[in-house]
Amino acid sequence: MSTAKHHHTPDWAAIRADFPVLDQKVHGKQLVYLDNAATSQKPLPVLNALRRYYEHDNANVHRGIHELSNRATAGFEAARERAAKFLNARAKEEIIFTRGTTEGINLVAHAWAGTHLKAGDKILLTEMEHHSNIVPWQLVAERTGAKLLYVPVTGDEGLLDLTHFDKLLKEGVKLFAVTHISNTLGTVNPVADLCHRAREHGVVTLVDAAQSAGHCPVDVQAIGCDFLAMSGHKTCGPTGIGVLYGRKERLEKMAPYQGGGEMISHVGFFKTEWNIVPHKFEAGTPDISGAVGLHAAMDYLDKIGRAAIFKHDCELAAYAYERLASLGRIRLFGPKTNHAGLVSFLLDDVHAHDVVTFADRLGVALRGGHHCNQPLMHKLGVESTARASFYFYNTPAEVDRLIEVIGEIRKFFTPKH
Amino acid sequence: MFEDLNDLYQQVILDHSRSPRNFKKLDGANRVAHGHNPLCGDRITIYLHLDGDVISDISFEGSGCAISKASASVMTTTLKGKTIAEAQKMFGQFRELVTTEKADSEELGKLAVFAGVHKFPARVKCAILAWHALVSALEGRPCTVTTEENPTVPKP
Numbered sequence: 001m002s003t004a005k006h007h008h009t010p011d012w013a014a015i016r017a018d019f020p021v022l023d024q025k026v027h028g029k030q031l032v033y034l035d036n037a038a039t040s041q042k043p044l045p046v047l048n049a050l051r052r053y054y055e056h057d058n059a060n061v062h063r064g065i066h067e068l069s070n071r072a073t074a075g076f077e078a079a080r081e082r083a084a085k086f087l088n089a090r091a092k093e094e095i096i097f098t099r100g101t102t103e104g105i106n107l108v109a110h111a112w113a114g115t116h117l118k119a120g121d122k123i124l125l126t127e128m129e130h131h132s133n134i135v136p137w138q139l140v141a142e143r144t145g146a147k148l149l150y151v152p153v154t155g156d157e158g159l160l161d162l163t164h165f166d167k168l169l170k171e172g173v174k175l176f177a178v179t180h181i182s183n184t185l186g187t188v189n190p191v192a193d194l195c196h197r198a199r200e201h202g203v204v205t206l207v208d209a210a211q212s213a214g215h216c217p218v219d220v221q222a223i224g225c226d227f228l229a230m231s232g233h234k235t236c237g238p239t240g241i242g243v244l245y246g247r248k249e250r251l252e253k254m255a256p257y258q259g260g261g262e263m264i265s266h267v268g269f270f271k272t273e274w275n276i277v278p279h280k281f282e283a284g285t286p287d288i289s290g291a292v293g294l295h296a297a298m299d300y301l302d303k304i305g306r307a308a309i310f311k312h313d314c315e316l317a318a319y320a321y322e323r324l325a326s327l328g329r330i331r332l333f334g335p336k337t338n339h340a341g342l343v344s345f346l347l348d349d350v351h352a353h354d355v356v357t358f359a360d361r362l363g364v365a366l367r368g369g370h371h372c373n374q375p376l377m378h379k380l381g382v383e384s385t386a387r388a389s390f391y392f393y394n395t396p397a398e399v400d401r402l403i404e405v406i407g408e409i410r411k412f413f414t415p416k417h
Numbered sequence: 418m419f420e421d422l423n424d425l426y427q428q429v430i431l432d433h434s435r436s437p438r439n440f441k442k443l444d445g446a447n448r449v450a451h452g453h454n455p456l457c458g459d460r461i462t463i464y465l466h467l468d469g470d471v472i473s474d475i476s477f478e479g480s481g482c483a484i485s486k487a488s489a490s491v492m493t494t495t496l497k498g499k500t501i502a503e504a505q506k507m508f509g510q511f512r513e514l515v516t517t518e519k520a521d522s523e524e525l526g527k528l529a530v531f532a533g534v535h536k537f538p539a540r541v542k543c544a545i546l547a548w549h550a551l552v553s554a555l556e557g558r559p560c561t562v563t564t565e566e567n568p569t570v571p572k573p
Contacts, residue, residue, distance in 0.1 A: 027421075353457050353482035354426075357537060361422050369457050383458030383480060412422070413431065413483070 010304050012312065016393040018043035018300075029363030032398045037183050037211060037342050037389035038367055039233045042297070046236055049296035053289050060285055062262060072288055079291035080278075083243045086298045087228065088219040094251065096244040096278045097286050101210040102132040104229030104244035105177070107281060108206055109136035111254040112227075113175060116204075119145025122173040124203070126151040126160055126189075127379060128182045131372040133208045137177065149173065156380060158185030158334045165194070169201040176203050180212035184371040184387065186317060186339035188212075195224045204250070210234055213243075214301060215341060215391075216310035220245050232290060237297035241290030244281075251277040258283040309392045313341025316390040320399045327406065333385060342389035344371075347406070349414040352386040358409045359386075364402055424533030425540070426483065429491070434483035439493035443476040448557060452479075452550030454542055459485045463550040470501045477547060484531075484540050489547035491527055501555050508548045515544045 016022060019041045024031050033041060053075065059068035061076045077092070084092040098104045113123070123137045127150050141148055149168055152161040169176070176198040180191050195205040206227040209218055214235030220228050227250070232241040246254075256263055256274055260283030266273040274280045301309065320343045324330055329348040346352060356368035367387045370377045377383060388402055443464035452461045459481030466474040475496050477489045496504050507525070514520035515534040534544045 351482035353459075353540070353543065354484070357425070357540060358419075358422060361419060374458070377458065383460070412419070412426070 010308055010312075010392075012392065012395070015043075015304060016395075018045070019393050020044065022393060026363050026365075027361050029361075032364040032394075032401050034388040034390065034394065034398065034402065035365045035367050036391040036394070037234070037371075037387065039239070040214060040236050040391055041393070042236055042238065042293075043300055045300050046238070046293050046296045050238065050289050050293045053292045058289075061288055062279075075292045075295075076286065076288050079295035082295045082298050086218075086302070087213070087230075087243070087245050088221050089245050090221065091248060093277050094220075094245055094248050096246060096251075096281045097291055098229070098242040098244050099240055099287070100231040100233065100242035101208060101229045102136075102231075102242075104227075104242055105133055105206065105208065106136045107244055107257045108227050108229075108246070109140045111257045111281065112204070112250065113137070113140045113146075114143060115255045117144040117146040117174055120172065121146040122149050122171055123147070124149045124151065124168055124173045124176040124198075126178050127153040128158065128160070128185055128187060128373070128376050129177070129179055130183055130208065130210070131374065132210075133177055133179060133206075134375065137175075146174070151178075153185075153376065153379065156331065156333050157336065158182060158187045158339075160187070160189060162194075166197060166201075169198055169203055173198075173201070173203050175206065177206040177208065179208040179210075180218070181215070181340045182334070183211050183342070183389075184344050184373045184376060184385065185334035186342045186344070187335055188216075188338060188340050191225065192223045199224060211340065211342075214297075214309075215306065215313055217306045226250050232294040232297065235294070235297055236300055237294035238287075238290045241287045241294050243294075246278075248277065251281070254281075256283070257281050260284045262286075304392065310341075312392050313390050314339070316394055316396065316399060317341045317343050319396055320388055320390070320402065323399060323403045324406075327403070331382075333380065341391065342387060344385040344387045346382060346385050347410070350409055352384040354413065355386045355406070355409055358412065359402075359405050362405045362408065364405050366402075421533070421536050425537055427530045427533065429527065429530045430483065430487040433487035433490040437477075437486055437490035439476040440478065440490065441476050442478055443474055446474075446476075448554040450550045450554035450558070452546045452553075454481075454485070454546050456542065457482070459543065459546055461485065461489050461547050461550050463489070463547065463554045465551075465554050467501075467555075472496050472499050472501070472504060477550075481546070482540075482543055484534065484543040485546045488531060488544045491530070492547050492551065495526060495528055496551070504551065504555060508552060511548060512545060515541050 021041050057071040059072040061073040080095045081092045083095045123146055154161050181188050191207050198205045205225045207225045209228050209230040213230035226247045228245040230243050233239040263275050263280050263283040264272050265275045324345055331346040333344040352368040356366045359366050369384045446464035446466050448465040450463050461479035464476045475493045510520045511528055515531050518532050518535040531544050534540055
């Protein structure tokens, strides 16, 4: 793998060569992949790790006594240890493997909130949450009689309005769940400060790190959250694997999530004793190859350095924001400064879906739609936006291409201007 | 240069999306239905005035992409004066057209401009949204806004 660990700036061009998928034409045009907030591409070391696992070590984990099972178990548990280091958890027992961020949040909603909340308790969310950090709480609220409260968003600039945050926390809030980085607005929320304030009021906290874990350093001890959920596939890892961090003392007091093999220590016909944490929350054969691939992805990202990655992402987004703004007749969403590596926009004269279809035919992959943020979109008074989201393998030349393509789109749809 | 795109966004379609026809609430409508595409947020409301089984007037309101807006607009211009059975048959042919390109374009008339949609599977829903709303209006199926909430619309 080609990184430049000892230099201040990684060799981005050499790193890009680790991603074979980027080197192709779509519809006869060079692919410009700007849909990284949906999923990232995978570098060769991750693809190689998956292949190596299936070629040499494949077996079921934790139950076998034979050599391959021992190797698969060792690989799976090494990935857990790697994930603990990636998030700076205190111990690997605080790492639960899930299918992704969504399952991580559902696990907490079911196994913690489902047994700790009662009618009248409050769950505090923010208006910029992804559907996956809203709907599981609505389901819990329905079951327990708890109520949802929301920290408002200021408008197009997309910041949390924290004026009444402490007051809100005092209104019987038992759990506060917040996204680290907004997938639509690119806002970076001050999660450490928010979790600290919540903790002072005895409120349990969950951070949705889907958009942050692969893009910037994430330290669960510094953030001080009780739970943090992330996805492997947005982090250069395979689809189908994710990580839920949970503070050990919380996990130990939680009910199981799903029943099955692996999560038990003793099963009788009528009564079962649970396995220890974290296995209690991992019923059934897990995504072993996914964990192995995620391990390789975490190694890959940290070899480059997530601080350097974040700087690169943010610089690209800032450049894109500036160039898009200079086009005129465009509405830009998210903070003007300090936003993460994505930009949401709406041309005054062309609908987002037409922008995305047209851009695709010119090789540029964007996302158009509500980005699983319907309540936020409703509040902003829009139905959809187009979004360009960046990762460390993207280049300023690709931003230039995006701008050029928007010029083509305008020429096509509104030739008179 | 953009062959597929030119097929998709034909001049007629761009024209209808920029200046949609029958784009208003229909006073005296006796059927109303809403179409919503949850994937992209497009919303279209179809207003009908049915005279027996003849569509004597039709209009629409809503917001969406060029394809969904133009589709609704061309649909309203095509269906005025048609019977329910004719409209339903046309929907079948139109759906065939935008998914496979294989349909009798002579019978479809102006609707044939949407043939290019079949090369863009992600946009088929945009083209069909208005037609789905139309069908539920024709069938008088309950919709997101009931006639009771809309004092200008008499009960069917």
